[in-house]
């Protein structure tokens with residue numbers, strides 16, 4: 001570890017990598033190689049037997065990916081991480097690492113659309129049951145749990161409702177029952193630290209704020225190292241039973257000399273080995289460039305979002321503004337417990353004029369990009385009712401929090417006056 005700091009601003013620049021051993025390069029080099037030469041047959045045998053950890057083949061590990069993994073693990077306060085090809089791979093692997101056919105997991109209903117489809121359809125076809133529960137009632141997780149429940153799953157700050165998930169409450173229920181909580185923290189890196197609130201695993205779409213520049217698709221899973229798999233061994237056969245694809249290794253035993261990394265080691269040497277959804281070294285490099293300024297950008301994103309919220313609240317065409325900063329009561333309590341370092345840069349609002357006003361507003365924007373993405377340094381906008389949510393009935397759209405006149409903004413780091421100026425001229429054109 002090149003730094004013993006606990007400050008995010010320092011960790012993203014110094015954790016996990018100091019300089020290249022071969023060249024002394026300060027920037028993390030792009031190790032654009034598929035394979036690594038073994039020193040001798042003894043080392044090769046040790047690497048394959050996991051007696052020694054080291055590079056074999058880039059599908060399973062790569063030094064550029066390793067620097068990204070170590071930095072994100074340090075940022076989250078986890079023990080280790082695994083970089084993968086996308087956020088979708090990260091959520092797939094996070095669940096598949098614990099669930100087999102016949103098992104179930106309990107998930108919040110407030111999810112990214114891609115995650116919803118994965119859980120409701122693809123996992124179902126694989127024999128894994130996702131039990132959807134309303135996150136406004138943490139006890140619903142307890143009620144949906146049985147002896148085949150392998151994990152809980154939720155997003156920190158799900159859009160479009162932007163109701164902060166009760167991480168601490170659900171993590172505590174899970175820990176009492178021996179069930180780990182997996183949190184997708186894509187919308188709130190640096191702002192929220194799910195592991196410190198009791199979560200066991202954090203997943204990211206690094207495509208969004210971590211990359212920050214809209215250049216690369218990638219995902220990361222962070223192992224908190226804070227969950228005792230052996231204490232609830234019967235619940236976790238993938239980690240505590242002999243693994244037939246690795247000469248009978250029991251992962252919780254095999255990692256004893258290495259630290260509490262059974263979960264993430266198994267994900268690397270089994271799921272990444274077999275399924276192959278590896279992150280390319282080049283994309284790892286680009287994501288590292290983003291990561292190095294992530295805390296600085298999150299601060300600017302959040303400051304701008306608060307200014308946009310203030311502007312929208314007083315505009316006559318806007319009926320409702322959706323952002324954690326305007327929430328009250330129980331929602332505000334949860335927000336203050338989880339979002340210690342900023343309230344995020346996703347902002348929703350509803351237009352008086354409904355569907356037609358929503359479309360006209362998007363078409364009138366000049367600077368904001370009209371894209372189905374979040375977390376870019378540039379400000380982005382979309383009208384969900386006519387795009388991302390258009391396959392749902394108006395009733396189902398409302399259940400997910402999307403009204404006909406709802407517009408979603410992902411506020412960037414341009415000057416706030418220019419973002420507000422563009423929103424203002426588009427609203428005035430209605």
Ligand SMILES: *Cc1c(COP(=O)(O)O)cnc(C)c1O
Pocket residue numbers: 086087088089112114115155184186187205206207208217218219374
């Ligand atoms: C985008 C996104 C994903 C999926 O990530 P990809 O990198 O696009 O595969 C998962 N969860 C959330 C919250 C997202 O915003």
